[in-house]
Amino acid sequence: MRITGTLLVFVIFTISLKAQILKGKITSSDQIDLITASVIIKDSANARGIKEFTVARNGAYEIKLTKAYKNLYIEVTANNYAKVGHTILNPQQGTTYTHDFTLNHETTILLKDVKIFAKKKAYTEVKDTVNFNVASYKDGSDRKIQDIIRKLPGMEVNDNTGEIKYKGKAVETVQLDGDDLFSGNYTIGTKNINVDMIDKVQALENFSSNKLLKGLEGDGKVALNLKLKKNIRDISGSLNSSLGTFKEMKTAIDTDINFLTLSSKIKSFGTISFNNVAVNYSPFDYFGNFRTQNENINTAFKNSKIISEFSYINMLDNKRTILNNSIFANYNISLKTGLNTTYKSNFYFVKDLINSLSLNETNNLINNQKFTTSDKINADKKPILFRMDFDVKHSISNTSTIDYYFIINNEKINTSSSLFQNEKDFFNTELQTENLFLKSKVQFTKRISDKKAIQITSHQTFDNLYQNFKTQSQTSDVSAIQGIQKRKAFFDLQASYLGKIKRAKYNSILGTELISNPLYSDLKTEENPLENPNINDIDFIKTKVFFNNKLDYDWGNILIISNFNNTILHQAIKNKVSNTEIKSTAILIEPDISLSYKFSRVSSFNVSLSSKVNPLIDNYNYSNDILVSNRTTIKNNLDLQLQRTAYYAIGYNLYDLSKQFLMNVSINYSENKGNFFSNLNIDQNNSQIAFLFLEEKFSTVDLNFKIEKYLPFLQSTIRFRTQYNIYDYKNLINNSELRNNISKSSRNELFLKSAFDGQLNFQNILQFNLTKNKTNANASFENQDLNNAFKLFYTPNKKWFSSLTYDFYKINKKANYSFLDLLVKYIPKNKQFSYSFNAKNILNNERFIEIRTSDYYTSNYTTNIVPRSLIITCNYSF
Numbered sequence: 001m002r003i004t005g006t007l008l009v010f011v012i013f014t015i016s017l018k019a020q021i022l023k024g025k026i027t028s029s030d031q032i033d034l035i036t037a038s039v040i041i042k043d044s045a046n047a048r049g050i051k052e053f054t055v056a057r058n059g060a061y062e063i064k065l066t067k068a069y070k071n072l073y074i075e076v077t078a079n080n081y082a083k084v085g086h087t088i089l090n091p092q093q094g095t096t097y098t099h100d101f102t103l104n105h106e107t108t109i110l111l112k113d114v115k116i117f118a119k120k121k122a123y124t125e126v127k128d129t130v131n132f133n134v135a136s137y138k139d140g141s142d143r144k145i146q147d148i149i150r151k152l153p154g155m156e157v158n159d160n161t162g163e164i165k166y167k168g169k170a171v172e173t174v175q176l177d178g179d180d181l182f183s184g185n186y187t188i189g190t191k192n193i194n195v196d197m198i199d200k201v202q203a204l205e206n207f208s209s210n211k212l213l214k215g216l217e218g219d220g221k222v223a224l225n226l227k228l229k230k231n232i233r234d235i236s237g238s239l240n241s242s243l244g245t246f247k248e249m250k251t252a253i254d255t256d257i258n259f260l261t262l263s264s265k266i267k268s269f270g271t272i273s274f275n276n277v278a279v280n281y282s283p284f285d286y287f288g289n290f291r292t293q294n295e296n297i298n299t300a301f302k303n304s305k306i307i308s309e310f311s312y313i314n315m316l317d318n319k320r321t322i323l324n325n326s327i328f329a330n331y332n333i334s335l336k337t338g339l340n341t342t343y344k345s346n347f348y349f350v351k352d353l354i355n356s357l358s359l360n361e362t363n364n365l366i367n368n369q370k371f372t373t374s375d376k377i378n379a380d381k382k383p384i385l386f387r388m389d390f391d392v393k394h395s396i397s398n399t400s401t402i403d404y405y406f407i408i409n410n411e412k413i414n415t416s417s418s419l420f421q422n423e424k425d426f427f428n429t430e431l432q433t434e435n436l437f438l439k440s441k442v443q444f445t446k447r448i449s450d451k452k453a454i455q456i457t458s459h460q461t462f463d464n465l466y467q468n469f470k471t472q473s474q475t476s477d478v479s480a481i482q483g484i485q486k487r488k489a490f491f492d493l494q495a496s497y498l499g500k501i502k503r504a505k506y507n508s509i510l511g512t513e514l515i516s517n518p519l520y521s522d523l524k525t526e527e528n529p530l531e532n533p534n535i536n537d538i539d540f541i542k543t544k545v546f547f548n549n550k551l552d553y554d555w556g557n558i559l560i561i562s563n564f565n566n567t568i569l570h571q572a573i574k575n576k577v578s579n580t581e582i583k584s585t586a587i588l589i590e591p592d593i594s595l596s597y598k599f600s601r602v603s604s605f606n607v608s609l610s611s612k613v614n615p616l617i618d619n620y621n622y623s624n625d626i627l628v629s630n631r632t633t634i635k636n637n638l639d640l641q642l643q644r645t646a647y648y649a650i651g652y653n654l655y656d657l658s659k660q661f662l663m664n665v666s667i668n669y670s671e672n673k674g675n676f677f678s679n680l681n682i683d684q685n686n687s688q689i690a691f692l693f694l695e696e697k698f699s700t701v702d703l704n705f706k707i708e709k710y711l712p713f714l715q716s717t718i719r720f721r722t723q724y725n726i727y728d729y730k731n732l733i734n735n736s737e738l739r740n741n742i743s744k745s746s747r748n749e750l751f752l753k754s755a756f757d758g759q760l761n762f763q764n765i766l767q768f769n770l771t772k773n774k775t776n777a778n779a780s781f782e783n784q785d786l787n788n789a790f791k792l793f794y795t796p797n798k799k800w801f802s803s804l805t806y807d808f809y810k811i812n813k814k815a816n817y818s819f820l821d822l823l824v825k826y827i828p829k830n831k832q833f834s835y836s837f838n839a840k841n842i843l844n845n846e847r848f849i850e851i852r853t854s855d856y857y858t859s860n861y862t863t864n865i866v867p868r869s870l871i872i873t874c875n876y877s878f
Helices: 002-018 145-149 187-192 293-297
Strands: 021-028 036-042 052-057 060-064 071-077 084-089 096-098 101-103 108-111 114-117 123-126 129-133 155-157 164-166 169-176 198-205 222-228 235-246 251-262 266-275 326-337 341-351 354-366 369-397 400-421 425-449 452-473 479-501 504-516 519-525 535-555 558-575 580-598 603-615 632-636 642-656 661-682 687-711 716-733 739-754 760-775 780-794 800-811 815-826 833-840 847-853 857-864 869-877
Touching: 021 036, 036 060, 084 101, 145 155, 145 187, 145 198, 164 222, 169 187, 187 266, 187 326, 251 869, 558 603, 580 642, 780 847, 800 847, 815 847
Parallel strands: 021 096, 021 101, 169 222, 632 687, 661 716
Antiparallel strands: 021 060, 036 052, 036 071, 052 060, 071 084, 108 114, 123 129, 129 198, 155 164, 164 169, 198 222, 235 251, 235 869, 251 266, 266 326, 326 341, 341 369, 354 369, 354 857, 369 400, 400 425, 425 452, 452 479, 479 504, 479 519, 504 535, 519 535, 535 558, 558 580, 580 603, 603 642, 642 661, 661 687, 687 716, 716 739, 739 760, 760 780, 780 800, 800 815, 815 833, 833 869, 847 857
16 A cells, blocks of 8 residues: 555656646736636647636636647637637647737627627726726717716716815826826826727726835725727827807807827827816816815925915806916926836926906904905906926836936916905005925835835925015005015935735835925015014924834735834924024824725725824914905914824725715714914904914814715616714904804715616706804804706717706805806717807806805805806817
């Protein structure tokens, strides 16, 4: 028996030495690993018998052959893909053969003269990637790819900034055919690329922008990739030209040209646009001063403006309220020189003239005293922006890269206004703002081994902000000139050590940071043109030394992410006017931990806890008055104390695309101790605001719920979402005691859109917002807004499309507004051309009044509305 066993082991060992091993990768034509595929071994391509068989999983196969072959044929098949094969002649025993397969989608079956087309699915899922077919989400009203992204399951697009969220997470970048052409300013692409150029929108989870850190960075980043259609040539683009009239026979224009160039080494996208119909094609928001995700990245490096330009803040869409003359030009290019170096540049130019006509009437009730203020303003804002981004990536070797990134941003904004104050005084004001921002970033990455890497990063930035505000009364001798000069220099150096040990990923960062932020301001008035007590001359320096640690532990269905940040913070602020200086050194310990439990592939439960310490002096670093409007001054009580925040969150997420069912529930609570609170002194002509730091507690509670489902029996998608917020805040008004205020607000939306096979479809969005506030004096107030937007779509055939839109607004049960818009679109047989007719504000509303109530006033805010416009558009694609 022992001899027989020995012989059996010997035979098996001998066979294993002689056997061939076949292995390789199996991907789709989209370069995506196939989850499963069948691998069949035969004697030849025409042989009917199957000799051996295996199943490839997650894009890889490997099989040890147990039989001898003179020739062998490998055949690979997968659902919805055309089969492929490969022949190996005279395979040698004991040899390992590696061969990769690429499978093409099987969309057309040709039987003699009959073509049978397989209908594309709306989406496909492959590992961490979801491929959305653009054609499945078109309804005829789409113009830019952003219009499609809004409709994709799990996607949310911010109407003001264009920022995108997928499954509740902010999208880090939007690539074009795998290239990050827009350097993080992805709204350039989503706002300007025509929908007819894109075949698929790919949602990429667990995304890593640095390939050398793939598998070492913590999971969770999200990106999108726009897959171009196969018929896109070396040079492609589109020209959209719109011409029409407003009510008063003024010309309405909306023209843009986009062009895309493709080659093996160069990829570029450019756009030039001009319009006066309140369309913002740029990633910069001069309508409402909203900042994009890309701009938020640079917040730590830039000065904040003390005097703000006017902006539109109301519940109407910008396209209904903005009077503009906008020119925008942008060019993005990516150039590969050899295998190791890539150059990328982005150029931006913005010039606009934005006009605002507004009337703000405010009835104040403070300490049982009543008075009314009013401001009727005609203002023009003229921004000019020039920006250049440069990025050079060089691969030193297969395991190391160096990246150099540089920004030049020069912005000038001139804002002039004519103002009628309290129905008796006329003022002319002018605000000039100039901002020069320079940023340099160097990053070195080295992959030490399969499980370890290091990264060294350094930023060097400089920001110079100059503001000059002039106000002159036409009915009295009142005049003033306020000048402000702020400079901010930033330097940091940090080293990261990344690695993984079995199920754990870790990242340790050691670094230092230095900020110098001097400020100088002076206020000259008609009464005291020479003697000026309102001078600020401040030197502010902040330094940090930090050691941050992050650990991600993946325990199957449980993911634990912990951070433990340690910082030595030193701050010093010197007031040269009073010749005083205050300093502060603190050790900050900031832990946070989050836990995620996956019930299944599509649902998870999340809980997180964190503790933060925030220095606030950066935005409150001047002590004497600064004039920020014709009636308002601001000053601060210099204080280096820190704000401490405890944050708690719990949530449940379900994203089941196969059942077209999405649900999200979350509860967030934060408790803060310490803040700069406003001490407001107001009368009919002037407002004085003094900010002082108080170690008072205040908190915020957020409850969010969202559910979305496609209902097959109704052939419609329904979505409901609500957000409920409780916020307590404190203030002082006209020498009052510290006032405790509680604000409770809810924002609700009900969305319904049909997907009938017939010619008619519809979409309805109902929004209702409610805010209730109460002060410690038991005074309470309430604000209500209701908006219902109904769209009716009519598609009689493939050539014609039309939509009728009816918007209804109700403000605080007192004011009602109705808007009616019409769109008719025609696409002839030659699809290079399309034509449309667009009528907006057919009912010709001229003014929009918002009625608002706060803890001490009631205001009626009236803004102008873009008049009725009739526009004809011609689109040409090349």
